Amino acid sequence: MRGVTSRERMLAAIGCGEPDHVPCSFMLFNALRERSRDYPHFVEQQVELGLDAYVQVPPRPPRWQSDHRDLYGLPVTHDERVQVVEWAEEEAGERLLVKEYRTPAGTLRVEVRRTQDWPHGEHVPFLDDYLIPRSRKFLVSGPEDLEPLSFLLVPPKPQEVAAFQEQAAELKALAARHGLLTVGGWGVGADLLGWILGLQNLVFLPYDRPQFLRDLLSLVSAWNKERMRVVLAAGVDLYVKRAWYENLDHFTPASWAQFIQPILRSEVELAHEHGARFGYIITSNCQPLLPLIAEAGVDVVIGVDPHLWDLRAAKEVARGRMCLWG
Numbered sequence: 001m002r003g004v005t006s007r008e009r010m011l012a013a014i015g016c017g018e019p020d021h022v023p024c025s026f027m028l029f030n031a032l033r034e035r036s037r038d039y040p041h042f043v044e045q046q047v048e049l050g051l052d053a054y055v056q057v058p059p060r061p062p063r064w065q066s067d068h069r070d071l072y073g074l075p076v077t078h079d080e081r082v083q084v085v086e087w088a089e090e091e092a093g094e095r096l097l098v099k100e101y102r103t104p105a106g107t108l109r110v111e112v113r114r115t116q117d118w119p120h121g122e123h124v125p126f127l128d129d130y131l132i133p134r135s136r137k138f139l140v141s142g143p144e145d146l147e148p149l150s151f152l153l154v155p156p157k158p159q160e161v162a163a164f165q166e167q168a169a170e171l172k173a174l175a176a177r178h179g180l181l182t183v184g185g186w187g188v189g190a191d192l193l194g195w196i197l198g199l200q201n202l203v204f205l206p207y208d209r210p211q212f213l214r215d216l217l218s219l220v221s222a223w224n225k226e227r228m229r230v231v232l233a234a235g236v237d238l239y240v241k242r243a244w245y246e247n248l249d250h251f252t253p254a255s256w257a258q259f260i261q262p263i264l265r266s267e268v269e270l271a272h273e274h275g276a277r278f279g280y281i282i283t284s285n286c287q288p289l290l291p292l293i294a295e296a297g298v299d300v301v302i303g304v305d306p307h308l309w310d311l312r313a314a315k316e317v318a319r320g321r322m323c324l325w326g
Contacts, residue, residue, distance in 0.1 A: 005179030023052035055175040103151035111137040155226035168234040184231035187241030232274035
């Protein structure tokens with residue numbers, strides 16, 4: 001009799017079924033990845049350890065350096081008409097890095113303090129966590145920036161889609177050889193607002209400028225769905241969205257239900273239409289949101305922290321509705 005594959009075990013768990021045993025699968029495994037020859041070697045080492053590894057489509061390279069280091073997945077490229085200019089200034093003994101995106105609809109400018117721990121040299125990336133506490137001026141500040149921003153958030157180009165499809169075929173073959181789950185992504189929503197707008201500013205938008213927040217989230221979601229469709233068309237088992245900043249540090253349950261839940265529900269529906277499950281990465285200060293996340297149709301919440309969650313209470317909320325992945 002054929003044994004249960006890791007993929008079948010993972011799908012059973014994610015679907016609130018009865019797997020032969022609880023899967024052991026790392027969301028992140030940086031130490032092993034850094035010691036691996038390449039991505040297939042990283043996956044195969046986990047299989048040898050008896051873990052329920054998954055194959056990420058596209059994979060996160062071992063040493064990720066790009067203009068969108070904290071948003072893994074498809075390339076993030078701008079409209080070809082955008083001109084990008086960077087320079088550095090000295091001001092009151094402080095090194096200031098300036099970057100302008102000159103679009104057909106206007107210029108977007110970001111100013112970043114170059115601290116001693118700044119990892120990008122004289123360069124300012126587009127999407128990166130290091131921007132949040134160091135930006136003196138964020139890329140986006142008001143409704144007038146929405147049209148210029150649309151030139152920075154364009155759908156994947158045909159050559160990017162073709163390259164992804166070729167890579168995805170190889171990765172799906174790797175997963176099939178070992179009977180592993182395929183995971184696509186990452187999607188993004190309010191996390192991107194943290195990079196381009198600032199998290200402190202994000203906190204006030206639901207009350208001070210709700211329509212601007214709604215329009216900004218809508219723009220990001222439309223872009224995100226274009227990227228989702230490319231990944232989902234590859235036939236992945238699970239699509240994952242990063243949402244560390246979509247928590248109660250930045251939203252109340254009421255504002256989350258108003259601004260985040262409708263978008264999340266529509267993205268879940270898109271994944272389900274393609275036969276994929278939907279995963280949502282959120283870790284801290286979020287347990288009161290679990291009923292709302294379940295209402296949106298999310299299949300698995302990824303990043304459950306036993307130090308921050310009441311696991312018994314979380315299990316009761318999620319029971320039979322969605323999986324919890326620690």
